[in-house]
Amino acid sequence: MALIVQKFGGTSVGSIERIEQVAEKVKKHREAGDDLVVVLSAMSGETNRLIDLAKQITDQPVPRELDVIVSTGEQVTIALLTMALIKRGVPAVSYTGNQVRILTDSAHNKARILQIDDQKIRADLKQGRVVVVAGFQGVDEHGSITTLGRGGSDTTGVALAAALKADECQIYTDVDGVYTTDPRVVPQARRLEKITFEEMLEMASLGSKVLQIRSVEFAGKYNVPLRVLHSFKEGPGTLITIDEEESMEQPIISGIAFNRDEAKLTIRGVPDTPGVAFKILGPISAANIEVDMIVQNVSHDNTTDFTFTVHRNEYEKAHSVLENTAREIGAREVIGDTKIAKVSIVGVGMRSHAGVASRMFEALAKESINIQMISTSEIKVSVVIEEKYLELAVRALHTAFELDAAARQGE
């Protein structure tokens, strides 16, 4: 008999009908013999409705009071699901973050969990109850209600699983697992049976928005096996777990992520003196613009070119900041491009396989796709290419790394 934490998001509890469906699902699992702790989000749309109410009072709601309002969203869903379970003859009880005592710091609207008191939950599980816990919220040492920030329900699930030493934390979503790449781009994309935390982090931060990055980090840190499943379809989903050092059996890469939200900026003919990188990026950072890839090449005639990418929405702002900088430091010009895309191959397998990058570049060259920027990490290689080649590049790489093959090692 296993102890499982199951987390259902806002869409999964977005209507009374869906809450009834979740209750059916939970009932089935319970009858299969597992001990269950269920973590819920607010009904989809409800959190926005509550924030809108606050915004009608003031553009800058007091964070402590905003949490008092926003936390009511989950408070409603946990009680509704508990009622639906009891109606089905499944003993159940609901707890808010305060009632479980999910202790957080006092950073309202973006609090971090410090400690979870598992006493009540364990007592209820022992009595055969399903315990339904409000996600996304906690309480600080003063007894004030806190929220973990948007989407924090995944984190609640993982933190509860860690505190209870649960066998698995199951995150129910609107996809049936993690794929080698986006199936809308590559029809041959396949669901992965397993993926490591590190790979998942790279996939998530690159635009595969299945799970929140923070919850994956958390799960990795406490080694909580995470499983991504579809809320209303049957299937094993994808298990996210630690890298068990079985490099021999691992595929070289697990998936291909991509992203068309970025824009590229280059400042050319920069006098190559110490501290020039800070002179360029300092003002960008001061303007609250986040930078993703940064590339600086070796200098030529004592000047260098400096290129970085920002979110496309911040391109104009970054461009004008950079124009100022160029004048100040005596750079030649600022050029930019919003029609770019980033494609990344991700996999812990590449640690022990040489030539992964060159295989990637070869595959792109075969399709005559020009690479504009390159950036690498231990388990990832990213390239920036012209946006119009994105789909072509993803398909070519999916084939080159044998991801469309029916049989795959490790599955």
Added chain:
Amino acid sequence: MALIVQKFGGTSVGSIERIEQVAEKVKKHREAGDDLVVVLSAMSGETNRLIDLAKQITDQPVPRELDVIVSTGEQVTIALLTMALIKRGVPAVSYTGNQVRILTDSAHNKARILQIDDQKIRADLKQGRVVVVAGFQGVDEHGSITTLGRGGSDTTGVALAAALKADECQIYTDVDGVYTTDPRVVPQARRLEKITFEEMLEMASLGSKVLQIRSVEFAGKYNVPLRVLHSFKEGPGTLITIDEEESMEQPIISGIAFNRDEAKLTIRGVPDTPGVAFKILGPISAANIEVDMIVQNVSHDNTTDFTFTVHRNEYEKAHSVLENTAREIGAREVIGDTKIAKVSIVGVGMRSHAGVASRMFEALAKESINIQMISTSEIKVSVVIEEKYLELAVRALHTAFELDAAARQGE
């Protein structure tokens, strides 16, 4: 500098605009120098919306879980008002029933307050904050959220005022005070400056629905001066306080209450044997029908007539129960009338004045209004009359007891 508890109901916080108006009002009072604790209901309609959600899951929601849902209504308004106060530069903080620690019993949906911890509130008041507390809710010894039942926000206000030994508990409503009678019936009806708890109880239970009976009882028990005021108009309202034994200065009666919700049933020719009253009312009570006035006259030829009133909605049900009883005990017949009204004069002054009842009957006789039933208590005389004479009777009594006079003792 006084300590005042102010309670605003659902209509007063029914929209963002109204919450802003309440914030303005609270700000003014605060600036006048009083320490303020503000108790709020949910936005009007919200509690029903939440109950409807639960009812969509099950006709009989688990009481504990229903309280988890329903309590979110006040949780939203307290934070909205607190934001609106802080926006105006008024330091403020919100507390749920659980956070103040309003300890109740575990009778979910209709809990009773056992104890209030005033520590946090006193600390905040000392720091110059306005304390905004969720009405209608508390927490039981297990940490479960409870609600006091419909309209319990008045009770929260009074209980807080008692715990804090506040100088006054102000209940803001949609009327500017308690009137001698309904101004829609008697245009000369006047707002009372003062009324005693006992009188208010009689007025309230007779249909002047300004305050909840339970909160008035509570206020009387703990001797908390209550004041009824209009949420959005200026004015002193009506103070409800203890009878200060100043009978000489008191008017004979304070007001005239009336009620057209009742129906009358008579069982005639009942053999007059011991226990017959129970034989008649036992089955009525067993059918969950509440009885108001009961009149039994002296017997005649060993039979008697037994008359009582019930809510008009329960007339048919009561009639059929009574038909059965009549057959069983060998009574002659059952007759009834739904076209009746009850009119009552209420006043602590009548304790020390003889002849109040006769003055009432005289006034009605002058208008040729026939009295069908009479019932009296220490501070009240009620009569049942034909419904069509209701307005006429109320106006005649209002004049007869000099309530429309411009100058009134005690004001």
